[in-house]
Amino acid sequence: MGALCASYGASIFFRRWAATVIDFILMIFLTGAVVYVNDRFGEQVAGPVAAGLFAGILCYYLLLEGFTGYTLGKFALRIRAVDPAGRPPGFVKSLLRTLLRVVDTNPLLLGGIPAGICVLTSREKQRLGDIAAKTFVVKVKDLDPEARGNQGLMIGIFSVIAAIALASAIASIFSLFSNISKPETFLSRDQQFQITAPSSWRSDSTLNDEADISISNDFGVKYFMVLSEKKDDFDSGVTLQDYLQIVEENYAVEMSEGPIQPPQETSVNGFPAIAFSFKQEAEDGIEVAYMVTVVETGTHFHQLHAWTLASKYDGVKEELQGIMQSFQEVQQ
16 A cells, blocks of 8 residues: 555645545534524533534544545545555554644644645655555555445545534524524613614623613714613603703714704604704814613613714614613613
8 A cells, every 4th residue: 555655746745634624614513503503502501512513523534434434535535545555544543643633634733735735745655644554545446346345334434524514513503593693682871771683782881981871883883871860860740741851961072063864753662752863073183973862760860872984874763763662661
């Protein structure tokens, strides 16, 4: 086998490299099962699944390659790991090959560079694991038909493995997209009120020190905050219209260019509310669009503030309104 491998040119390196990439992609797909299980059933179930996956990967190289000479990548690229007699490596040799994969073909450690250098520079095109185990990787066409193994059985085994990996990848992608679209709840400081927003939003305490809830989506240049005030802090008889005037006075300068939408009575989750919006040029010359809604609950008046770039306003208006409409009292 050594003489045969010595006759190979660089093509065997590229086949081995491509086979390694295929096997690595397979492992990534299989880890999708852990992502899916963790999302659906939690860490307590995902832990054993991850342990089972690790055992499966170990068996994939240790047993499957050891007793057949193939991995999915090798089978696809028509190469096979063999001992000096042309037979599959067996358990002991495969164990050495598998352990040394951590060093020479680990894409997360050195990117498989040690294996690549070794295959390109060694006379018999061996990586470190091959040298230690005294094994070789040969082209299947150079083996006698009886030494190539049961090809039909191999097709069946690798078809099942590929199907499981593909299903795991699809499940993980589904879980990731589900999490992206899953709304997240943000509570006020006193835990009495809440809003929900897409998971791309995050708490942001830098918006206003007095805000009861403040969130932002920096990538989308979108910001939202809630300011709540107890009714007991105002004179008795103050109405929502009176509170609106107080808020408008705070925005008097900013609203000098005129509103996008003048104050309109509406409701937020059954609570009476008044909403208005306007655009204003900031100090740096950038035009900003503001959306403000004042809400009256049993014990509080609330200001719901949202703002973004004026150029983005039409595209995110519906999202900001959705966050405003999510405002509600926390169910005790």
